[in-house]
Amino acid sequence: MNSENVPYPMKDLEIITDPNTIKVLFDKVRALIVFKYLVNEEMTVKQLADSIGKNPGNVLRHIERLKSVGLVQQVRTEKTITGIVQRYYRATAREYRLGIADMIKANGGMRTFAKDRLRNMIMSLKVYGVSIPEIRMNDALSMLEQLIERENQISSELMITNSEFWNSLSKHQQEDASRLMRDVMVAGDAEYIKLKDKWCSFIMSFSDTSEKG
Amino acid sequence: MKRVGKWNLRNYIETIKLSVHYTRTYYLSIFLAILGVFVITIVLFLLIVLIGSIPLSIYYGPFDEIFDVFDSIGDALSGVNDVEAVGIILFAGSALLAPFLIALGALFGIGQEVFEGGTATAEEALLWYRQKFSRLASGGIIQFFFIIVPIGIEYIFASYYFPDQMPDTTTLTFLVFIAALWFLFCSGMLSMVFPSIVDGMSVISSIKNSLKLTWHNSGAVFSIWGTFSSLGLLLLGPVIIQEFTDVILLTDQVYDLYILASALVLILLILPIYVLSVSRTYLIISDPNIEEEQEIHTEGSQ
Numbered sequence: 001m002n003s004e005n006v007p008y009p010m011k012d013l014e015i016i017t018d019p020n021t022i023k024v025l026f027d028k029v030r031a032l033i034v035f036k037y038l039v040n041e042e043m044t045v046k047q048l049a050d051s052i053g054k055n056p057g058n059v060l061r062h063i064e065r066l067k068s069v070g071l072v073q074q075v076r077t078e079k080t081i082t083g084i085v086q087r088y089y090r091a092t093a094r095e096y097r098l099g100i101a102d103m104i105k106a107n108g109g110m111r112t113f114a115k116d117r118l119r120n121m122i123m124s125l126k127v128y129g130v131s132i133p134e135i136r137m138n139d140a141l142s143m144l145e146q147l148i149e150r151e152n153q154i155s156s157e158l159m160i161t162n163s164e165f166w167n168s169l170s171k172h173q174q175e176d177a178s179r180l181m182r183d184v185m186v187a188g189d190a191e192y193i194k195l196k197d198k199w200c201s202f203i204m205s206f207s208d209t210s211e212k213g
Numbered sequence: 214m215k216r217v218g219k220w221n222l223r224n225y226i227e228t229i230k231l232s233v234h235y236t237r238t239y240y241l242s243i244f245l246a247i248l249g250v251f252v253i254t255i256v257l258f259l260l261i262v263l264i265g266s267i268p269l270s271i272y273y274g275p276f277d278e279i280f281d282v283f284d285s286i287g288d289a290l291s292g293v294n295d296v297e298a299v300g301i302i303l304f305a306g307s308a309l310l311a312p313f314l315i316a317l318g319a320l321f322g323i324g325q326e327v328f329e330g331g332t333a334t335a336e337e338a339l340l341w342y343r344q345k346f347s348r349l350a351s352g353g354i355i356q357f358f359f360i361i362v363p364i365g366i367e368y369i370f371a372s373y374y375f376p377d378q379m380p381d382t383t384t385l386t387f388l389v390f391i392a393a394l395w396f397l398f399c400s401g402m403l404s405m406v407f408p409s410i411v412d413g414m415s416v417i418s419s420i421k422n423s424l425k426l427t428w429h430n431s432g433a434v435f436s437i438w439g440t441f442s443s444l445g446l447l448l449l450g451p452v453i454i455q456e457f458t459d460v461i462l463l464t465d466q467v468y469d470l471y472i473l474a475s476a477l478v479l480i481l482l483i484l485p486i487y488v489l490s491v492s493r494t495y496l497i498i499s500d501p502n503i504e505e506e507q508e509i510h511t512e513g514s515q
Contacts, residue, residue, distance in 0.1 A: 057323075057330055057332070067413045079505045080506045085493055
């Protein structure tokens, strides 16, 4: 298939903010279908069923659910020489991330989960000699949330326009290409740079090395 | 790979042949699926009749048995004007038909499973039944309305022009012909609704999708629909002729047996082949860029 004619270009990164979508992914088989298989290649229901070791009907119903929340799309249909009509499915993006800001705005467990995750990220900086005092923790959380959110926004605009070539790359090559391109994208965003500078100054002000200096 | 292109005779024959083939291959699963769905449908149908009998029994007095509810619907129809009668038919018809429509819709889950997954399991039909219950019910009822409302309007107009007597035979034949034509045409136009619902679309999108697919692929949709509705009509022909004309084709003893045999052939044989044919047609026409795998001819091959 000519990559120029790919009707559904794949996103490099998709931010999941809808709680319903997150709920759909709580199912292990659906998560496996998306994250292990369909982010990497286009597959038919039969191929997925064989790979996962599940009944094709079961996989078909999972695919239908994933399609309904926009995580999976049908990319092409092929009629085999035996007359079988098989549809190929692929994830809508190469990588999915949970939208931290939306999760923090949400109620209940999701908010706590998101806040805890950010807090743990900040706490883990201790391994590099960066200790944020509890009194400044809210500032750190707010800055990091804004930074991640902006980075996600920019990265999610990145489209994989040549799917055929993308599929021919190894996983490492795909990741390298994605990282390089995301760097280029964020480097050109003034708001991101401003947030990044603010975040770097903040972190460095609590770093052991800056105290010694 | 080459594009499949427009629907042609080859596609049609291939669809019917493969549907017969897969019905035969997976017949046990399909039969069990129909049986399972049928049991649930009957339970649901009885539940609806029971619920419907509560307000009716308050109005008409207590029923001796549950099926007396149909007599009271008949009483209600005889005591009202034509517009109200059409309303009652629509309301009661949609409530009573809903379980059967969901059952029919759930079978399309099996159809898609056969062509996309290369297998069929009875339990999947029941899971489609559960997963798509409300969408299949609403989709079925909307189809029923689409088909019946214009026929009801025709009936109201006919009753207005012939208030106290039956229309003459020519007019009656014409009116019945128009109603039957609409029934067949509209059912064909909407034949892609259930496959669309199974494919994950909302009810409204499925109706739109069915109309759009039929508009762009009328040959595909109507060749399949025409084949199976003709088979159905052919099978029920003697009953229809005997019911609506004075011609006696079947004796009383054979008549009931024939109806039972026809119903079994329709439900257990023609229905599964129809479902598979529609599912395959849907898969083909729903992607205008569908590609066809080419047979590789190696050296020395015939």
